[in-house]
Amino acid sequence: MSDAGAGSTPLGRGLITVSVMLATVMQTLDTTIANVALPHMQGSMSATQDQIAWVLTSYIVVAAIMTPPTGVLAARLGRKRLFLIAVAGFTVASMLCGAAASLSEIVLFRMLQGAFGAALVPLSQSILLDTYPREKHGGAMAIWGIGVMIGPILGPTLGGYLTEYYNWRWVFYINLPFGILALLGIFAFVPATPKDSSRRFDLFGFALLSLAIGALQMMLDRGESQDWFSSPEIVIEAVLAGLFLYMFIVQMYTARNPFIEPGLFRDRNFTVGLLLIFVVGIVLLATLALLPPFLQNLIGFPVLTTGYVLAPRGFGTMVAMMLVGRLIGRVDPRLMILLGIGLTALSLAEMSRFTIDVPVHLIVWTGIIQGFGLGFIFVPLTTTAFTTLEQRYRTEGTAMFSLMRNIGSSIGISIVFTLLSQNTQANHAGFAALMTPFRDAMLYPFTPRAWNWHTTEGVMALNGEVTRQAATIAFLGDFTLMMWVMLGAAPLLLLMRRPEITRKRSVAATTTAATD
Template sequence: MTAAASGGAGGEPNRALVTVSIMLATIMQALDTTIANVALPHIQGSMSATQDQISWVLTSYIVAAAIMTPPTGFLAARFGRKRIFAVSIIGFTVASMLCGAATSLPEIVAFRLLQGMFGAGLVPLSQSVLLDTYPKEQHGQAMAIWGMGVMVGPILGPTLGGYLTDLYSWRYTFYVNLPFGALALTGILLFVHETERDGRRPFDLFGFALLSIAIGALQMMLDRGQSQDWFSAREIIFEAVAAGLFFYLFLVQMFTAEHPFLEPKLFTDRNLAVGLFFIFIVGIVLLATLALLPPFLQDLMGFPVLTAGLVLAPRGIGTMAAMFLVGRLIRRVDIRLLVLFGLGMTAYSLWQMAEFTTEVSSWTVIRSGMTQGMGLGFLFVPLSTVTFATLDPKLRTEGASMFSLMRNIGSSIGISVVVTLLAENTQVLHSALAAHVSPLNPMMHAPFLPGAWSLGSTAGLAALNQQITDQALTIGYLDDFRLMMWLVLGAIPFLLLLRSPKRTAQRQAEMAAALD
């Protein structure tokens, strides 16, 4: 038993203080995945940057975090989990303050790189600490608490970011991390126990370099693909080839090296492998939906930034309610049934969104958001529990790193796909709708059409073109929601591959009894 585990088995007050400290670190990192998005136009104006240049403020953080997530397990094993956790919080908080104080674009991009590097390990480290702090029969409740930070943070990020930017300045979207970081660091230094250090474990620098280049190239391709017109640009082709080639070389290295960067036996655990697939789907739905809804509400429905944030915020209430319920149900109901229910609610919410119009009521948007929040809550907690139910405790930090990495890659791929499809479908639909605009079409002379849509004036044609663009864009959004709905439904059969933790425990007990 590790020190962390033994410490976690102690009294309830100590466990509660560990949980609070972990949650503060988790929320701080989770908020930063979306809080800066709302402030981006203000940062762009302050830095006198172009649209392409300002995107590096987001890209630099994503790429750095993606590259530094996999080595979290090794660093925790070599130097001690508590020590790495504390360094990560200090680095992330200091980098956040530097981002807020930046005076030029190169400065804020460099500081965002540092923020991503230090923040990469916060989520997997917090997950592994909670799993060791709570006994196995309470892992469901622990993951419910942890999941609130991971899932609610990105949802509330745009609301908090919009409020701070409007009331104060975009710089406060970074300064807000200071109190979270200070409290989390204090709690972790006081209440989290250190793990045993494995100084003999070698570091596979070559394997890490191969994986880093593969992840970095993939992220760059996804982030810049839309602006560069995808594979019509040499840059995107080069990044795609580099991602595929270096990932293949990494797999060769992983299965042939004596001490690989990632343990191959990590992926022989069926629940972990299937869990990584499902968290990839969760990543697509969670952040891709949040990438689509704000511009839909603001550009098509005319909502102000703060109003859009307030309409989106109740989905966080749905997530918290679901996690509160699932924490109580997880020991009484088959985990796979809870995951199935979560997938069903998520798919239903996406079907509701696929029925939106530009005149949809705020209550309908709130209701579908709360439904999706509850669906993701019912999905995330049991999934986090069952994924690690059969994994060797020694591999938990590495497994948690891969869990976090797959969620982030799913988010990147999901956002890139839906944004690309939105742009392409809007163009195709605009052409299809515009083909019906002709003086020869009797419907163009219908008495109920607005007089502003006159085909005989420039102003009338402009107004008509704007209406066609809005309609084409609306259908494009609905097609994206429908695509994600089918993706969620298509994942349901893979539930059959998950092993129930209770059945696995019974099987292990029977085997032990047979050996005795």
């Protein structure tokens, strides 16, 4: 396929873009849309908290494992055929999830969702990169980035609405119209690519990487409940994850036909881009995982209100990506990434000063700023990472890009919730040691009567308030940690080269201006 892409006319490119973006939004929406419906599923399936969590983790584990084979499967089957199979399978699996009658059924069907959905995001990205010429990659990635970023952000809002007014099953049924339209559009407008039957599938390498990802995900999922490395199970899973990853790297550099081409990592911009998208994954989903319990459990927002308060974050992302699409050929993308990192860190700094009486407008404003910042990171980062990458590595590269974002999200969520639990306990113990009936503060006239030391109800009320304050401080500690993680990623920009296409356009613009 030529670099100019398959869509030779603006109309053709637009139809291809709409078709692949329907599939992208459908898949990314499902990463968070089921979160708010979990309590309703738990009651319907008579499941425990640990059991119902598998509805989320089964999807994440299988999607992570099945993302890297996308490049090989696209070469063997043809990219268009693989895309059609993935969209059809994901849509059917969604319907099966909605119709599930037991916990084992819904976990099985969520695994099928993850298996088919894993290829959707990297395939859509590689198709758009090939559809548009290099000088328009920034605009194409802005459109693609909206789908990738808006899906997880709007997922809780849409999921809360569907669960509140309809049924949790509609969280999955909503995929049917998206899937049908995406199938029709891909079949009609997306051009076929030649199949490479000579491309060998490294089954041993795939098995090693799958075992490494599976062991890592199991360690992250069960670490908190098993008290982390004090549990032999977690130690074994950590050792297996490290061992299988090491064996995979050795296999990758020594095999004749490796599962992932080592040439991918010779491109400096792409390699640094993987590290930065890992950080973006941590902040994006970890923040979205922390805010709902903070708003619902501590502040007392209903599910729908929580969804509405989080929705403006997506508005900030869309505005940023539209601006980036216009600036990407004129401004050094590394400067835009730096601006995005700064805005995201600023929003997290503001969130680290939240109290249980925080006004709604401040929550909304910090969300808009954070969405704006993430929008300024995602598109320039994607463009910079792939502009210098050889075209033959694109499908494989987009799969690795998605994998690193997903692993970053998994690790980030695991770390922040572990720290949340540990710090809440530590803060509670510290506050409780200060709560004695002999303290002057407990004798003041304005001390609530409900905190009466001489009644069981009073002690319980006081303990509840102590727990609430301890949890609040723990949440703020998590927001502070993510702020420093974001700022710590900024020096990586020094390792990235400015894309040649941007530099050439800047020089051309300067020459034209001088001539005029």
